[in-house]
Each structure stands twice: as structure tokens, then as C-alpha cells.
Amino acid sequence: MRLCAFYLLLIALSLTGCSSIEPWVKPYERAHLADPIMNFDRDPVSGAYMTHVYQAREAARGAEGGHGGGCGCN
Amino acid sequence: MAPRVGTVVAVGVTRHIPAWLVGTALLCCSLAVLAGVLPDDRADALYHSYDGGGVEITGPSLMVLKKLGQNVAVNGNYYVDSISSASIDVVTSGASAYSEDRIEFSGGVDYLHGNSIMSLSFTNSSEDDYEANTAGFGISMDMFGNMTTVSMGYSRGWDMVMNNLDSTFSRDADRQNYKLGLTQVVTKDMLLELNYEGITDEGFLNNPYRSVRYLDPGGDSYSYESEIYPNTRTSNAVAIRSIYYLPYRAAVSGEYRFFDDTWGIDAHNLKFVYTHPLQGGWVLEGNYRYYTQNAADFYSDLFPFQGAQNFLARDKELSTFSSHTIGFKLSYDFIKNGWRSIDKGKINLAWDHILFDYDDFRDLRVVTPAPGDEPLYSFSADVVQLYVSIWF
């Protein structure tokens, strides 16, 4: 049920991407977001290593990373 | 994971998504959606060192990421853990300290199409008594004028667990990971990210060398028996994190993750990172992480008698404990304006100090008259990383 709702939401989102919902942060306003210090995972090799250090010693695992943000360039 | 009934309903509903809806989506999107960007080419060489609780692990991690043409990028990673272990488990079980190497290779391909990046990856990890293979697929899509990025991933693992003390011993452990992620630009200074990961394991999930202890009938000594774990495990993890740009050029981020699984473990962790660029290409970063978990249902430091439960565990990884990490990282841009074909270069040194405090795992190096009165175990570890990254 949750899975189905998620996919319908995704399809709906992609449809609205074509409509006139204006992004409230314009492409030319993304200077800060494009700054490397605003990247959650700017050192991926180090990030993967620390994730491994913790996963090997803790019971918890998962949900450690993602993508997006940045310059939004095309 | 979703309860059985819900899953059946979900399948039923989806079969009825009309074809015209999908068709319209196809048409609509092809008119307005813009393209995404593959990450810049880079190479990283990292040296890592972990020292704590009688365990020393060092090794390299090398990675290369390169575009081939405009729409494809390939990446490869070589990683080694050289382990020298005289951990509390080793020391108290009477075994001698051991050394071993774990070598891991991974490779992947990213394919850019429109505003989506599709990825395939494969990893092989090999040590004397454990072989792990993982294959995964992921997709990441920018939408809403590149304000929102949605990602999904699925991976499968096939592991083989062996035993150095018994060459005939070989068991399988299989794994499936399901990932969903959403990154949202909130303001021109702030990003928000939500992640979910569900993992299911099946097979031989424990350690063939590890034992649990139980109280002897007399009550003043204890003996060991093999640990027995369930042969399935399902877990869910949900995380939220945010990063904020400070006006004087710095960034602060916070993250919270909640974890639970079918072994009865609940865990929470909280992490804060502050990144502060200094003059001349230097960046200083500090982080604090707090982690806490409660024990698995079948965990006990001392069972009341032999064969007390169907499932038995005394692995401190499944006990009730908390940890605090404080870490610092110093980076320097040593190539600022390019040198030959290298656009940028950075050298980094990071140090994290982790304190582990166990609430129901006892330090058996200390012998007490009555079992179960030993002091609770705690230790600290130092993790050091030295790495160089170049972009070309």
C-alpha cells in the first residue's frame, strides 16, 4: 500500500513538473547550493569508509546516503 | 516492511492504473523536463586506520570515477582492511590474536538519460572465511525544476560464511536492500533529505566462532555454547537530514536516523557537522555523532542455563549500548588553478574519536566471584583518515 502510494505520487509529481508550478529557488539563485561545502557527501570514499566503521560495530544499518541539491545545472 | 495484507492490496491497485495515464505522463514529460549532470571525473586515494578495543585495522581505499563520452560514467574502488585483532571477544575466549586481510573490489556504471541517472554496481569482498558479493541497481531523477531529486535502489547480496577451523563448513547468507530517497531544495540556503532503507537477510546470519555463556548449575562459574541466530532478519531504517548555508560561508548539517528490526533492536542516531572554510583554500570541519541501541530479543550477557532459548546471542554488536563520536577534519586545496589536466586537488586529514559504552555486555577479562558481576564493558577507538582527491 505504502509502495503503491509512493509510485503514484512519483508519477503525479512528474506530471506536475510540466505544469506551471514555478520553482521557488531560481536556477540563477543556486550559488550557495552549488558550493562544495553544501554537498552532504563531498568525500564519498571517506563517507563510505566511516559508514563501514559504524556498520561493523552497530546493529543498525541503512539509510545513510542520497543524491541531489547542488547546482541544478543541465 | 508492509504487512502481508497491504502488499496484496498494493499489487491489485497498480494493475488498474490505466494505460492512458501512463501515456499522458510520457507525452507531458517529454515537453518540459530538463537534463541532469554526471559528477566530475575524480580519483581518490585514502589511507584508513582504526585502533580501539584491542583491534587495529588499516588499509587503503582507492577510487576512480571517469566519464566515457557524454552520458556514461564508470567507477571502480579497491579497498583493503588489514586486521589485527585482540578484541575482547578474542581475548576472553582464550583464542590467540589473529590477523587477516579483507579485500574488496567494486565497480559501477552510471548512465545519464534526460534528467535521470541510472546506475549499476557490483561489489566483491573476500577474506579467509567470508565471501560477499553484491549487485545493485539504482535510479536518481531530478524533477520540479531540479528542486527535487528522487532516488530508488535495489541490491542483492550473496554471501558465503566459512570457518577457518573447519574446512568443510560453508553456509549461505543472502540479502536484499530496498532504498528510497528524496532530496528537496527548501530555500537557496537549505537542503532537506529523507531516506528509507529496508533490508532483509536470510541464511546463516551469525558468526561461526562466537559463543554465548551460561551459568553453571553451581552458580559460581559459567560455560560456553555456540550462538544460534534466527535465519531471517528484516530491518527498516528511516533518516532525515538537512544542511544549511551560513551567510559568512560555512555549512551546518544535522541528521537523525531511526532503525528497527525483527530481532527486537531499536536504534537512534543523531549527527551534527559544521564545515568552516578558512582563507587560502583550507577547510575545517567538526562533527559529533550520538548512537544508541537496545539489545536484540535473544541477546544476553549470561544465560541462566544451557540451551535456555531457541536463539542465543552474546555479540556486543547486538547488546544495549550507546556511543559518542567527536571528529575533526582538515582539508587543503593544493591545486587551486589547475595543473596540466588536473583541475583541482585536495588533501585531507580526519580524526574521529569514538567512545563505546555497553549497558549489558560485561568485560570478562575481569574475574569476579559470581558470574554476572563483571564490570560493564566500554572502550574508545581512534579512527584516522588521510586522503588525497584530484579532479580532472
Next chain:
Amino acid sequence: MRTTQSAFMRYTLATVMVLLSSTVSAGTVQAPAPDFTLKSDSGENLRLSEMRGEVVLINFWASWCGPCRQEMPILSELHDKYKAMGFTVLGINVEENSSDARKLLKEMPVSFPVLFDNDSSVSKQYDVAAMPSTVLVDRDGNMRYLHKGYKPGLEDTYVDQVRSLIRE
């Protein structure tokens, strides 16, 4: 568990197919190019309407935008090749603070005039919806082609469109 797995796979496949149907966006427009006056890198003010009679390629860029940096040397070559025939490239830097842009131009000089839109007024006038964005303006001051984003190979389209506008 197996039903969840196959359901997940099926839905992922379906969604992937729906969302794969996207392309780089380009379009034809037909409207007068909004006039503006901005300070250029040479110090003097430049006004778009003063360039009437020439074909103008307006390129909105920022120093933090990778594809923009990739495109700039190509636009510089384009400017050199066709300027004798009544063509000019105008780069508009959209950053609030021009220091990073000026630093980039020192390392990677271009042959065309670069204007600084520090308050984003021109970006708003042109409704810039992607980085980089390129607008081609004909000799009568009308916007004719719009390109959102940059991918290597787009310069061939620029050449075709510039030549057709020059010939008009």
C-alpha cells in the same frame, strides 16, 4: 515477502519507463527580446537595443555551474568566427557577487563581452529557467531560439541557427 519484492521491481520498472521519456529542452520563440542595460567587464555599460542590426547570442552563466564553464570557450570561438558577419555573443553572469566570475574570466578569458546581472533583474526579465540558458536574438531584436542547459554537441545547433539568422 516475495510479493513485496516482485511488486517493488514491477513498480520501479514502470516508473523508470514513465520518467525516462525526457529530453533536453529547446524551443522556438517569437517575441521582442526585453531590453536591458548592464555593466560589462570592460567597465562601460552595454545596452541590448544598441546591438540592433546584429545577431546576438545571449548566454546566462555562473562560475559555479559546470556545464556553463564547459560552454564558454566554445562560445568564444563562435564569437570570433562569425563576428565579422554581424554576430556577437553576450555573456550575462547571474551571480550576486561578481568576484568568483571575474576570477574565472582571468583564468579562462573569453573574446565576447561579459555583463554582470548582480541583482538578477535581467535573469527575471528573461525568465531564466535553467543554467546555462542561451537565447538567440535576430537583427530586428526578436528572440528566435531558446536553449536550456548545455550538452557537448549543442554548439553544432548554435552554428546552424546563427548562420540562418545571419543570412536573413
